[in-house]
Amino acid sequence: xxxxxxxxxxxxxxxxxxxxxxxxxxxxxxxxxxxxxxxxxxxxxxxxxxxxxxxxxxxxxxxxxxxxxxxxxxxxxxxxxxxxxxxxxxxxxxxxxxxxxxxxxxxxxxxxxxxxxxxxxxxxxxxxxxxxxxxxxxxxxxxxxxxxxxxxxxxxxxxxxxxxxxxxxxxxxxxxxxxxxxxxxxxxxxxxxxxxxxxxxxxxxxxxxxxxxxxxxxxxxxxxxxxxxxxxxxxxxxxxxxxxxxxxxxxxxxxxxxxxxxxxxxxxxxxxxxxxxxxxxxxxxxxxxxxxxxxxxxxxxxxxxxxxxxxxxxxxxxxxxxxxxxxxxxxxxxxxxxxxxxxxxxxxxxxxxxxxxxxxxxxxxxxxxxxxxxxxxxxxxxxxxxxxxxxxxxxxxxxxxxxxxxxxxxxxxxxxxxxxxxxxxxxxxxxxxxxxxxxxxxxxxxxxxxxxxxxxxxxxxxxxxxxxxxxxxxxxxxxxx
Numbered sequence: 001x002x003x004x005x006x007x008x009x010x011x012x013x014x015x016x017x018x019x020x021x022x023x024x025x026x027x028x029x030x031x032x033x034x035x036x037x038x039x040x041x042x043x044x045x046x047x048x049x050x051x052x053x054x055x056x057x058x059x060x061x062x063x064x065x066x067x068x069x070x071x072x073x074x075x076x077x078x079x080x081x082x083x084x085x086x087x088x089x090x091x092x093x094x095x096x097x098x099x100x101x102x103x104x105x106x107x108x109x110x111x112x113x114x115x116x117x118x119x120x121x122x123x124x125x126x127x128x129x130x131x132x133x134x135x136x137x138x139x140x141x142x143x144x145x146x147x148x149x150x151x152x153x154x155x156x157x158x159x160x161x162x163x164x165x166x167x168x169x170x171x172x173x174x175x176x177x178x179x180x181x182x183x184x185x186x187x188x189x190x191x192x193x194x195x196x197x198x199x200x201x202x203x204x205x206x207x208x209x210x211x212x213x214x215x216x217x218x219x220x221x222x223x224x225x226x227x228x229x230x231x232x233x234x235x236x237x238x239x240x241x242x243x244x245x246x247x248x249x250x251x252x253x254x255x256x257x258x259x260x261x262x263x264x265x266x267x268x269x270x271x272x273x274x275x276x277x278x279x280x281x282x283x284x285x286x287x288x289x290x291x292x293x294x295x296x297x298x299x300x301x302x303x304x305x306x307x308x309x310x311x312x313x314x315x316x317x318x319x320x321x322x323x324x325x326x327x328x329x330x331x332x333x334x335x336x337x338x339x340x341x342x343x344x345x346x347x348x349x350x351x352x353x354x355x356x357x358x359x360x361x362x363x364x365x366x367x368x369x370x371x372x373x374x375x376x377x378x379x380x381x382x383x384x385x386x387x388x389x390x391x392x393x394x395x396x397x398x399x400x401x402x403x404x405x406x407x408x409x410x411x412x413x414x415x416x417x418x419x420x421x422x423x424x425x426x427x428x429x430x431x432x433x434x435x436x437x438x439x440x441x442x443x444x445x446x447x448x449x450x451x452x453x454x455x456x457x458x459x460x461x462x463x464x465x466x467x468x469x470x471x472x473x474x475x476x477x478x479x480x481x
Contacts, residue, residue, distance in 0.1 A: 027103030072378025089271030090263030092247030096272025104282030129292020162423020164379020166411030188412030239326030285434030
């Protein structure tokens with residue numbers, strides 16, 4: 001067995017049923033442990049996203065922090081991953097993707113709370129936080145905490161070059177080459193120059209660009225997807241019914257919606273959960289790194305803000321892609337040249353083309369390019385902060401920013417399966433120390449959650465404007481008297 005086959009086998013194990021069960025299981029545990037408050041406060045959390053707060057300790061605004069996290073999570077998984085899940089797991093995979101996202105809300109909330117609670121200030125006055133700092137400063141056993149932190153930081157740094165860089169750049173160049181025959185080296189050069197101009201200026205630059213690019217690209221995709229769904233509105237009820245039926249049927253053929261696709265509920269669950277987690281990254285520990293940079297008055301407030309990333313990524317964008325494909329009648333289409341089922345980006349293009357014709361190709365290509373490029377920006381920050389934990393010297397960090405930008409050219413112009421499998425494995429391995437940390441520090445998460453609920457959420461739901469730092473200062477002054 002060669003190196004590629006070994007890595008593929010390891011990767012399949014890392015992203016196998018055991019890991020997926022741990023990821024969803026942790027979400028279920030935290031949801032119950034927090035008395036379903038992440039679910040009950042989802043409306044409150046969505047309002048927090050668009051509220052402006054006074055300057056507090058941190059580098060970027062809560063909104064910019066969320067957009068940075070979303071820039072990394074909203075990527076090829078929302079277009080390619082959803083289509084692949086519906087082919088391999090049937091239309092029912094979308095239902096399981098939604099279910100896993102529900103529990104992912106609690107996971108994303110918990111890891112973001114810990115990231116803000118245990119964040120530190122680095123040598124240039126910037127915030128550094130994420131699972132590695134929660135492990136080091138939160139876990140009582142310092143040897144276990146530091147070991148888990150070092151492992152997570154190593155996995156995150158390594159994964160950033162593959163899953164957050166080369167695969168994204170390759171998705172852009174491949175889409176533009178297959179659709180419009182644009183040479184991959186030209187696409188790679190443009191990506192590298194754009195990345196270099198943004199990333200070398202750090203989190204402030206990433207935050208500003210993400211706060212413009214992410215909402216614009218999401219709105220563009222939302223509008224075009226809604227048009228397809230509205231044009232095919234008569235097929236939507238049948239598509240939704242088929243999704244639900246196949247999600248819970250012991251064995252079922254997709255029939256009119258999915259053509260020749262056959263999938264059991266176990267297959268639907270496996271692919272739905274896998275692609276859902278891959279898309280929204282709840283439990284992997286990456287998004288909390290961006291949460292730690294936010295200016296906020298309480299860890300729980302930013303926990304709620306960043307929690308909405310899972311809602312926007314999976315419950316909105318992924319669901320839209322699923323409905324576009326299900327309502328357009330293209331699921332189950334066979335490629336006449338290869339004799340295989342059309343999947344991935346090509347399936348999504350077929351779905352949009354059912355309404356927009358030749359422009360369907362343009363819409364998906366633009367969306368895919370924007371989604372993938374934003375992922376490159378977000379993941380650079382994740383990798384940088386993980387590397388900073390291991391090696392805190394500023395010249396090393398600056399060298400990483402330049403190297404990360406240049407590697408996008410390599411990713412755009414070459415296909416390196418071994419590198420991709422290795423980075424994908426590292427991406428999955430990040431979850432292990434992160435989940436251990438979440439379960440170990442669940443009391444910390446619950447304490448922050450319940451304290452914030454009593455002192456802030458209840459009052460803000462009644463229209464009051466509460467700054468927790470001011471409230472805490474008042475309480476301290478009263479106690480001293």
